[in-house]
Amino acid sequence: MKIGLILALVGIVAVESKVLFEESFPDTDWASRWVQSEHKGKEFGSFKLTAGKFYGDAEQDKGLQTSQDARFYGISSKFTPFSNKDKPLVIQFTVKHEQNIDCGGGYLKVFDCSLDQKDMHGESPYLLMFGPDICGPGTKKVHVIFNYKGKNQLIKKDIRCKDDVFSHLYTLIVNPDNTYEVLIDNEKAQSGDLEDDWDFLPPKKIKDPEASKPDDWDDRPTIPDPEDSKPDDWDQPEHIPDPDANKPEDWDDEMDGEWEPPMIDNPEYKGEWKPKQIDNPDYKGPWVHPEIDNPEYTPDSEIYKYDEICAVGLDLWQVKSGTIFDNFLITDDIEEAKKIGDDSWGATKEAAKKMKEEQDEEERKKAEEEAKAAGGDDEDEDDEDLDDEEDDDLENELEHDEL
Known part of the structure; x- marks a missing residue:
């Protein structure tokens, strides 16, 4: 029994040791x-x-929720330091923007042990x-x-996040x-x-500074045809006086000035003349700048590695609060x-x-009932107005009979 219990405990420790936070x-x-x-x-x-x-689940889904609009948020938790040397590093957590966030962060930060938790801020x-x-x-x-x-290095690829309320x-x-x-x-x-996806290192290759x-x-694929020439009748004005226009009968040259017919587009206008293009017999293709090994490049097989991982924190700004953070995991x-x-x-x-x-269905039904009730009040008011009009008509008829 004791041996079995010890083995069981060893097994538990072996499993739990994989979860670092x-x-x-x-x-x-x-x-x-x-x-x-x-x-x-x-x-x-x-x-x-x-x-x-x-x-x-009311208990399992509890997490830290931002509770005030237009605020910075800063909170962190430390754990036993570790290094991810020669091992995968997995950072995982859940984010729930149930307020349908318009502007704000939903990310976490990982720190080494030098973090002053009470003074944590954006810098x-x-x-x-x-x-x-x-x-x-x-x-x-x-x-x-x-x-x-x-130096902080941003990923060069775009990763779209989820933007719903779940x-x-x-x-x-x-x-x-x-x-x-x-x-x-x-x-x-x-x-x-x-x-490849971050600029951690200088490029392996650079353009040869000695080459030009x-x-x-x-590198022109085509050139103007030297045999081509502009036709003699090519140059025509873009606009011409309307030949069908006539001077109005009531036009007074002394009062209105000299009459000129309106201008219209010239059907003979051909635009700017350009010689036709032909294949360039001297074309050599696009020139490619030759590259050489970058003398400043040094490979690094341990870009991934951090010697001391010690804390996780939320350092955020949110315009509209309500985000819930939960299920933090480092393993x-x-x-x-x-x-x-x-x-x-899951x-x-x-x-x-x-x-x-x-909840949405309940709110929809409630809105429909309120709208219906509001509409019913309007109908009652309309009926009252109609009754008043009928009473007035009856009184007018009685008065008319009396006269």
Whole structure:
């Protein structure tokens, strides 16, 4: 029994060791694990723990919700430091813009242990930033920003984020072979090579500074035909006096000035003459600048690596509050992240949609009833007006009879 128990515990530790940070707000004591920024000069909004207006499970879907409009938000949580050297790094969380956000961030930041949590702000150095950002119709993207040698590098590809009111699962996978993958709702949204999709390193090749296009290089595919010449009758005015126009009979030259017929388009006008084009017998094709190896390029097989990962935080600005953040996860196990995503977000998403649809239907019916009631009042008023008119007509008839 004891041996079996020990083996079971070892197995649990082996599984749990893959999860480096996890926060799904299972209790009301979340504030003891998260630190609110008190950075001077910014008016920070407060977070509250809630599942929102609609949800699949009232407890499981609870997360941190922004609660005040037009505010900065700054909150973070630290954990045991680790390095992702030679291992995948998986960053995952859910974002629910149930307020139908118009402008605001929905991303997280990952920091090393130097982060001053109570002074966290927009200029605090971070290791990576990941998640959705929405502002108007023009900005609806997923940020993937890495800090490489002290400089923040933005992804060169566009990744569109979800912009509805439901909860969505965002996952970033960084592999030790310098490749990456972005998942939205456990489906691939983008992938590639770190070196190709960010400007971490100088280009491998550069244009040869010693090379230049030869003076006799002709890159014109066609040239004007030297045998072609402009016809003698080509030049015609674009507009001519209307030959069908006549001077009005009441036209007075002394009062109205000298009469001139209106101008019309000249049917003989042919536009600007240009000689026809022929194939250029001296054409050599487009000149391509030769390239050489870039002496400033040095390969880096560890672009992906961070020696110390220690904290995760929300550093945001939101015009309209109401976003709920939940199911934070940092792990080195890609399959485990997918499973946790399915067991958390995936387990309640359909029920949440159903609840929202039911709420929408109730609101629709209520609006119809209110409109109908308002219309009924108008009809009653119309009936009263009609009754008053009939009474007036009857009185007029009686008065007419009396006369």
